[in-house]
Amino acid sequence: MEHHSNIVPWQMLCEEKGARFTRSAMNDRGELILEEFEKLLGPKTKIVAMAHLSNALGTINPVPKLWRWPTRATSPFWSTGAQAGGRGCRWNVQALDCDFYAISSHKLYGPTGMACFMVKTNCLRPCRRTRAVGH
Numbered sequence: 001m002e003h004h005s006n007i008v009p010w011q012m013l014c015e016e017k018g019a020r021f022t023r024s025a026m027n028d029r030g031e032l033i034l035e036e037f038e039k040l041l042g043p044k045t046k047i048v049a050m051a052h053l054s055n056a057l058g059t060i061n062p063v064p065k066l067w068r069w070p071t072r073a074t075s076p077f078w079s080t081g082a083q084a085g086g087r088g089c090r091w092n093v094q095a096l097d098c099d100f101y102a103i104s105s106h107k108l109y110g111p112t113g114m115a116c117f118m119v120k121t122n123c124l125r126p127c128r129r130t131r132a133v134g135h
Contacts, residue, residue, distance in 0.1 A: 001026060001055040006080050019046065030057035037066065041075065051077040052096070060084075063096050076100065076123060099123045112134060 002023075014021040024037040032050075041048070053060050063079050078100040092099050100123070105114040 001030060001057055001059055002051055003031075003080070003082070005082075006049055006051060010047075026059075029053065030059045032059075032061060032066075034062075034066075039106050044074040047076050047078060049080075051083060052079050052081045052101075053084040055083040063098065077100075093118055 011021050013019070022040050024040055025033045027033055048066075049090065050061055050063070050066070052063055061079075066077075076099040077097075079098045080102045082102065082104045084103075098118075099120050101118040102117045103118075106112045126132075
């Protein structure tokens, strides 16, 4: 169901950090089996990442429902809306309630190389800035 761009970076990060990459099961209609998805979530879950709409199957994931499960307090939720806008999904990022939501403009018939990356303010960390000598 996921686009390569939402699999490969996570696989690479897991390999680098020694973490485990897990995928949830789908039914014959290409939808997440919600009970199986929920079983994968636990105290060791570091991040949940999924497409809002699958470019391969056309499946629209119930992002708000998935995100309101108990791990919400401990696991950041990442969703990509790259396919969703061009397919008529209505975006309401407050209702989606993701920690991170990414959109690329070329899927919205815009130029390549442009994107929007939304981050909840409670997920931001202060930047470390180096101070120049004498300031």
